[in-house]
Each structure stands twice: as structure tokens, then as C-alpha cells.
Amino acid sequence: MKYLPGEPQDLPGNRAALAGYQARHFLFAVRDGVATLTLNRPERKNPLTFESYAELRDLFRALAYADDVQAIVINGAGENFCSGGDVHDIIGPLTKLDMPGLLSFTRMTGDLVKAMRACPQPVIAAIDGICAGAGSMMALASDIRLGTERCKTAFLFTRVGLAGCDMGACALLPRVIGQGRAAELLYTGRSMSGAEGERWGFFNSLHAPDALLAAAQAFAQGLADGPTFAHGMTKKMLQQEWNMGVDEAIEAEAQAQAICMATNDFHRAYHAFVAKQKPVFEGD
Secondary structure (H helix, E strand, C coil): CCCCCCCCEEECCCEEECCCCCCCCCEEEEECCEEEEEECCHHHCCCECHHHHHHHHHHHHHHCCECCCCEEEEEECCCCCECCECHHHHHHHHCCCCHHHHHHHHHHHHHHHHHHHHCCCCEEEECCCEEECHHHHHHHHCCEEEECCCCEEECHHHHHCCCCCCCCHHHHHHHHHCHHHHHHHHHHCCEEEHHHHHHHCCCCEECCHHHHHHHHHHHHHHHHCCCHHHHHHHHHHHHHHHHCCHHHHHHHHHHHHHHHHCCHHHHHHHHHHHCCCCCCCCCC
């Protein structure tokens, strides 16, 4: 079968190769198991369009089946991460849609967050400059967030007359920074600085702007070189256990860990330890 540019290539066993994927609305490259996704409209601070939303959603859905991507880095071109939905390409047209059309759009944006949370690969966001609206939600949906001192992160939905409950913000943000702090940001729409974000636990660490992407890629490479099947299980448990009681979570983790104990990576780690060597994981 011949694949068109931009399409993932199907492999046996419901797997897909994404190293050759040619993105249409952003940049995408895979190297040594690490995919780097770059929002690439720096002249407008990397806003999203209807088309880029849909492509991002579809790509993250496809990543659930990718066997050549073990970790993902998201960043923005230039000196900003993402300014949210494009005012001219999205906000303007939304004012002319009927309710079914509006609901179709808001469900699509939420599906992007669902796809990011559902893909088994850890997602590392490298955030510099402006990180607002949908951009802040892409950052929040990531597993790890690295930032800079000059970051300005804003869940600015109320600034345009909307509720702060967009794309899962009211579920995700309190779990990351706490209920009171999340409520402040979601009610006011004000910017959170890089230092404040690190202090509140939004950012895992801060870096110099010119070192940010390399730090994120190095972090991602470390994860890609590890027991990637187990990383995927960890991500699944982090997601699923939000809706479990403690007893149910302990049982779910017992089952997850038993599955991981049956992997070759677990055996590799044991034999490497006995031989006093560093294990080489292969993700199976």
C-alpha cells in the first residue's frame, strides 16, 4: 500500500511507524525514539487553527500505536510556546456558528487533551514566553513541563467572556497546583510567571531560554532509553487512578505491576544487576 505524505504507516500487530510522518500544520521529527513537535507560527506566537487542532488530535491518537516513538517533546518556534486559538482564524468564525457547530468545536478541542492523556508515551512540554488559552491546556495535558523565567502562562478564557472550564482545565489544573491556586488563575485569567509556576508545581524546572529545548529533549531521551512499556503503564495508572478509591487503586497497581513483571525488560534489569551492568531496555 502506498502512503500519502503525512500519513502514519501501518505495521503488523496494530502498530504504526511515525518517523516518516509529514505534518501539515506544525513541525514533527523523530530521532532515537524521541518525537519533537514544534508549533511553527512564530510571527503570531504560534496560535492554533481549526486545522492544526484537528491534526494535533489525530496525531496524538496515532501515537497510541506508534512503535518508533517512546517520548514526545512539544515546543513553540521563536520565543513563545502558544498563544491559544487564533483570533482571526478561530475566534472570529466561532461568533458566527450555531450551537451544534460550537459544540462540535469544543468537543474537538477537548479531544486533543484526551488524546494527549491517552497516548502511552510521556509528553514533555518545553514552554517559553507566551503560553495562553489552548496553549496552556496543551502544557497542562503534558506529563512534564519545563519552563523559563520569562514564561507567561494564562488560562485566559474569562478574558474573552468564557468560563474557565475549557478543555478539562477545572479537572486538571487543581490536581497540579491545588484548588485555591487553580481557582485564582481560572477566575481572573491572569498570567502566571515562570518563577511562580515552578513554586506552585506547574513547572518541573526552569531553564535558560537557549537551553530549554535541549533540556526537554535530554529528559525525553532518558525516558525513551528506559523501560518504555513500563512508562506507558505508569502513565495509564496516573490517569486512571484519579477516578479510583485507594483500595481499587492498589488492586489496579497490583495487576499493572504483575503485567510489567512478565516483560523482557524486567528480566533484563535483573540479569544486568546480577552481572553488575547497566540494563539496556527494549520496551518489551
